[in-house]
Each structure stands twice: as structure tokens, then as C-alpha cells.
Amino acid sequence: MKQGLLSIGITPIRGSFLITDAIIEFNQKYPGIKINMVEYEMSTLTDLVLNGSIDFFIGNSPIQNNLLTMKTIGIEHLFWAVPQNNPNNKGLEQYQVPLQEIIENNYSENNSVDFSIFSNDPFILLQPNQHIHTLLLDLCNNAGFKPNVVLQINKLETAYSLVQKGLGVTIVSDTLIRHANLEDHPIYYALPEKSSVRNIIVVYKKNRYISHMAEKFISILKNNLL
Numbered sequence: 001m002k003q004g005l006l007s008i009g010i011t012p013i014r015g016s017f018l019i020t021d022a023i024i025e026f027n028q029k030y031p032g033i034k035i036n037m038v039e040y041e042m043s044t045l046t047d048l049v050l051n052g053s054i055d056f057f058i059g060n061s062p063i064q065n066n067l068l069t070m071k072t073i074g075i076e077h078l079f080w081a082v083p084q085n086n087p088n089n090k091g092l093e094q095y096q097v098p099l100q101e102i103i104e105n106n107y108s109e110n111n112s113v114d115f116s117i118f119s120n121d122p123f124i125l126l127q128p129n130q131h132i133h134t135l136l137l138d139l140c141n142n143a144g145f146k147p148n149v150v151l152q153i154n155k156l157e158t159a160y161s162l163v164q165k166g167l168g169v170t171i172v173s174d175t176l177i178r179h180a181n182l183e184d185h186p187i188y189y190a191l192p193e194k195s196s197v198r199n200i201i202v203v204y205k206k207n208r209y210i211s212h213m214a215e216k217f218i219s220i221l222k223n224n225l226l
Contacts, residue, residue: 002030002032003032003033004032004033004034004211004213005033005034005035005036006033006034006035006036006055006211006213006214006217007035007036007037007038007053007054007055008035008036008037008038008054008055008056008057008058008217009037009038009039009040009045009048009049009054009056009057009058010037010038010039010045010057010058010059011039011040011041011042011045011058011059011060012039012040012041012154012155012157017175017176017178017179018058018175018200018225019058019221019224021224022217022220022221022224023035023037025220025224026216026217026220029216029220030213030216033213035217036054038053038054041127041129041130041154042059042060042063042129042130042131043129045057045059045203046063046065046068046203049068049203049204049205050067050068050205052205055204055210055211055214056202056203056204056210056214056218057202057203057204058073058200058201058202058203058221059200059201059203060076060131060198060199060200060201062131063201063203066206067205067206068203068204068205068206069203069204069205069206070201070202070203071201071202071218072199072200072201073200073201073202073218073221073222073225074199074200074222074225074226075197075198075199075200076173076174076175076197076198076200077102077107077173077174077196077197078132078135078171078172078173078174078191078195078196078197078198079097079102079171079172079173079174079177079188079189079190079191079196080113080115080118080169080171080188080189080190080191081160081163081169081170081171081172081186081187081188081189082118082121082163082169082186082187082188082189083163083164083165083166083167083168083169083186083187084166084184084185084186084187085166086121086166086169086187088117088118088121089187092113092117092189094110094111095110095111095112095113095189095190096110096187096188096189097110097188097189097190099177099185099188102174102177102178102188103177103178105174105178110189110190111190112189112190112191112192112193112196113189113190113191114143115139115140115142115143115145116143116144116145118169119140119143119145119147120148121148121168121169122148122149122150122151122167122168122169123136123140123147123148123149123150123168123169123170124149124150124151124152124153124159124162124163124167124168124169124170125137125147125149125151125152125153125159125170126152126153126154126155126156126159126170127152127153127154131198132156132170132171135171135195136170136171138195139191139192139195150167150168151167151168156172156173156176157176157180159172160172160176160177160180160186161180163186164182164184164185164186171191172188173198200225202218202221
């Protein structure tokens with residue numbers, strides 16, 4: 001652990017928020033270990049870990065690939081985000097999740113909102129290869145409507161910022177909400193239970209040796225997520 005190189009893959013938002021503290025702590029404990037961190041979407045990270053370009057990557061489940069090993073190291077909650085000035089917010093207070101609960105990661109039980117209420121709103125979607133894209137379309141389909149998509153983009157943080165500015169509605173994670181440092185937040189609603197939580201996972205090639213320094217980094221990251 002005196003010297004070496006650790007190559008880590010991560011999705012862009014997690015690179016910005018999720019592992020910053022873990023990198024700092026790891027560097028303080030093992031200053032001789034250099035970290036090479038690359039930021040891509042999940043499909044590209046999968047290719048990189050399979051061809052050996054990176055030791056592992058951090059993402060979210062589900063991933064369907066028999067050549068990979070996945071370990072859950074934490075969870076994040078997902079919420080429906082709606083601009084404050086959206087008239088549909090009126091009368092939906094019982095479904096709204098208080099910002100303080102999200103900041104403190106201490107959630108009470110909230111009823112999920114009826115997605116059909118927002119069927120006429122402009123929707124902001126992520127790209128089709130991203131989990132939230134599929135989740136949002138499934139929720140709309142289950143509510144019996146096809147969303148009016150006004151924008152499709154790569155980064156969740158951009159979608160989140162556009163919701164805050166009133167352009168449209170989308171799904172966001174509590175990881176992003178806690179670290180975005182917004183002065184004025186959108187209104188947050190609970191999603192159906194099976195859609196409201198996703199795992200944060202470490203992914204590496206099956207049967208590949210995981211180095212001691214990789215195990216140390218994963219352990220530090222896991223502790224930071226608790």
C-alpha cells in the first residue's frame with residue numbers, strides 16, 4: 001500500500017458528489033497510491049472494466065451481464081421533482097417529501113403521487129441507456145399516458161437545474177439533492193415503493209483478482225455512504 005495505481009470508473013454525477021470524501025480520506029491514508037478516475041455512462045464503464053482498463057466502477061443496479069460481479073455498498077432514494085410554480089402542486093401536500101428529510105436522510109412514510117396528474121406537463125428525460133429514463137417511462141405507462149418530452153439530455157444534474165428553473169419535471173436522486181446546494185428547491189414527491197430506491201454498486205470483472213488497495217478504497221467509500 002506504499003505505492004501503486006488504482007483505476008476507478010464512475011458515472012458523472014457520482015464523480016462530482018458521491019466519492020469526493022472517500023478519495024480525500026484514501027489519499028490521506030495511502031498517499032503513495034495514485035488514483036486514475038474516469039467518468040462515463042454505465043455502458044462505457046462496463047466495456048472498460050471488461051477489457052481491463054479500469055479495476056472497478058461505481059454505478060447503480062440493475063446491470064444484466066454474466067461476466068460481471070456486483071456488490072451493493074449503499075442505496076439512494078429517488079423522487080419526483082416538480083417546479084414550485086407548477087399549479088398541479090396545489091392539494092398534493094400529503095405526497096410531498098419535506099426537504100429536511102432528504103437532507104438528513106431520515107425518511108418517514110409518504111404516499112406515492114399519482115403520475116397521471118402531471119400528464120400534460122413538459123418532461124425532461126435522460127438518455128435511453130440510463131436507468132432513470134426507463135423508470136420514468138414505466139411510471140408514465142403505468143399511469144396510462146405518454147409523456148410530453150421537451151428535452152432529452154445526458155446529465156441528471158442538468159435536468160435537475162432545469163426543473164429548479166421551471167422548465168419541466170423529472171426524477172432526481174437524494175444524492176444530487178443533498179449536494180446541489182440550491183437556494184430554492186423544487187417540490188419533491190414520493191415514488192411508488194418499488195421505484196423509490198436503487199442500489200449503489202461496485203462492479204468488477206468476474207473472477208478477476210481485486211487488489212488490497214481496491215478493497216481499502218471500497219471499504220472507505222462504503223463507510224462514507226452510511
